[in-house]
Amino acid sequence: MRAQPAGAEARGEVVIETRGLAKRYRGTLAVDGLDLRVPRGSVFGFLGPNGSGKTTTIRMLMGLIEPTAGTARVLDQPMPRSARSVLPRVGALIEGPALYGFLSGRDNLVRYDAADPTADPRTRRARVGAALDRVGLGAAAGKKAKQYSLGMKQRLGLAAALLQPRDLLVLDEPTNGLDPQGMREIRGLVRELAADGTTVFLSSHLLDEIEQVCTHAAVMARGRLITQGPVAELSAGTRSRLAVTTPDPADAVRVLADHGVTALAESGQRVTGELPADPPDLAELNAALVAAGVRVRGFGLERGTLEDAFVALTGEGFDVAG
C-alpha cells in the first residue's frame, strides 16, 4: 500500500481510512468490517445509537485497542503501529473528559502536555494558557479540577485536545453535559477550527448537532457502517415537503390538490404535501392560494432532515441500540 506511487495522490486527501476494520469482544463483534473514509478538511459526523461501535472504532483509530481484523490508517500512517508519529498531530476527546481531581485545571493540561514528547516545554505555559482561553476557562484555570462542573470538565478536555496545532481532531460527544449556550460555543469552536483547515471527526448521537456543523457523515448501527458521504447526499434521498400555515386549511388543501400536490396532510392550521415530480413555480402556487382567498401565514419547503434519512436507513428509532 505504502510503496504504490499511484496511491500517493489519493492518500493526501483522506485523513482516516479503514479497511475491513473489526473488533471482537468475547465473541461478539463490536465493530464489523468497517470501511471508513474521512476526507481531509471535512467536518465528519460519526453517527450511531449508543452501543453501535462508535467509541470502539475511535479507540482503534487512536491505537488504544488492537483491531481483531482489518487495517486503519490515520494521517497516512498505519495505526496503531505509527502511534508515536501520528498522535502528536491528533487532538482527541474520547468518551468524555478525564482529569486529575487534585490538580488545578492548568496543571492537568501541563501534565497532558508533558506526556507528549514532541511538545516544547519552553512554550508549555503559553500554550496551556491559550488553550484555556480558547475554551473559556481562563478564569477558572487555578481551581482544582474536582470542583469543576461537568461542562467545565468537558471544556478542559477540549482544551487538552487544543494544546498544539492539530491536523485532526477526534471529538467523541464533545457537547455532552454542556448547557445550550455551551453547546453553541463548542459548535462555533468546531467551525472555527475547521475553517483553519483542521479535519474534525465528530461523533455524536445528536442528529441535530451533526446536521448543523458537519459537511460529511457516516452512520453506524450494530457495529456496521450503514452509509457515509456528504451530509447533503445522505439526506437528499428524502423528499422535501411543502408546508403552508393558514387558518383556512380546507381551502388550501383543495387549491394545492388542483396544482398537483400529493400526499396532503392537514393538522390544525398546517397543511403539508409532496410536490409533484415536475414542481410548479412556488411563487405561482402561493399566488394561486392567495387568489383563492386562502389567508397564507406561512409558506415554504421543509427540507428532508438527516433524521428522516437515518430512520429511512435503519428503519428504527434512533436510540434503540442493537
Added chain:
Amino acid sequence: MSRAETAPGGAGARREGADQGAAPAREPVEAQEHAEVPEQGRASGGDRERSATAVPRAPRLLWSLGLFRSELVTVFRRWRTLALFAVLAGVPVLVGIAVRIETRDGSSIGGGQNGDGGPAFIQQVSNNGLFLVFTALAATLPFFLPMAIGVVAGDAIAGEASAGTLRYLLVAPAGRSRLLLAKYASVLAFCLAATLVVAVSGLIVGFALFPVGSVTTLSGTTLPLSTGMLRALLIAVLVAGSLVGIAALGLFVSTLTDSGVGAMAATVGLLITVQIVDSIPQLHAVQPYLFPHYWLSFADVLRDPVPWDAIGKNLGLQALYAAVFGSAAWARFTSRDVTA
C-alpha cells in the same frame, strides 16, 4: 433539492434550500435556526489550501523526560502520598517516646527479658539515639514501608485507568513503554523518599530524646559517630533497595486491572501472604525465593567488618523480581486493550 451544491459552503448555506420558493412568509423555526448558525465563508476547494498547517514535530529526548518529572510531581503532590509519609514519620516518634517512657527510671527495655519483644536494636536506643534510625527501619520494613509502596505501585497504572486519564496520556502520546518506565521510576523514587522519611524522623527523634555518641557495632567494636551516620545512610539506601521487588510486583498487578483500589488491595494482600509463608518453618524450601526473605540483612551493616553475603543475596533477589515482574508488566501493558 439543491442541497448537494450548497452543502460544502457550511452549515449556514445548507439552510438556503428552504428559501427557494421565494415565499413571502417563512417558518419562524427556520428564521431562528438561521440566527443560530453563523455563516462560514468556507468553500470545499479552499480546504486543501489549508491556512494553518500543523508542522510535524519530532520527539526530543530531553523533552520526553518531561513525563518523568510530571510523574514525580503527580505522585508527590497527592494528599495520599503526604498522608503515607505522615504515618511513616510517626513510627519513629512512637517508638522513641515509648522507649523514653520505659527507660525513664533507668531500667532497660523489655523489663530485663533481654529483648525477644520489639524490633531489632531497640535495646540500644536508650544508650544511643542513632539506633532509633535502625529500630525504626527494622520496625517499618516488614509491613508499613512495603504497604505504602504497594499502595503507590498498585495505583500507578490501574488508578490512571480507573480515572480514565490513562487513555489521554496514551493519546498524548506518552508511549506505553515510556509511561511504564516513568511509573516505575516514580515508584522507586517514592521507595527512597519513604525510607528517608522514616530514617530522618528517627534521626531527629533519636537525637532529641536520647544521648548520642560513638556506635558500638554488633561485633563489639566501636565506630565514631560520623561513620555511624554514614552507615545509617547506607542502611536507608539498602532498605529502599529492598523495596524494589515489591514495587515491580505492584506495578505488574497494576497493569492487570482497571481498578486502582483492587490493584492496591491485591498487592498488599500478596505482601501479607508472602510474609506469612516466609514465617512458616515447614515452607523453608521456597523461602529463599520470597522477596522479603533477606530484608533484615541490612543489620549486617552494623557488624565490623561488614559481611556482604546476605546483603548481596537480598539485592540480587530484588533485581530478579524487578526483572521478572517488570518484564511481565511491560508485556502485559504494551499489548493490552485500553478500554477504560
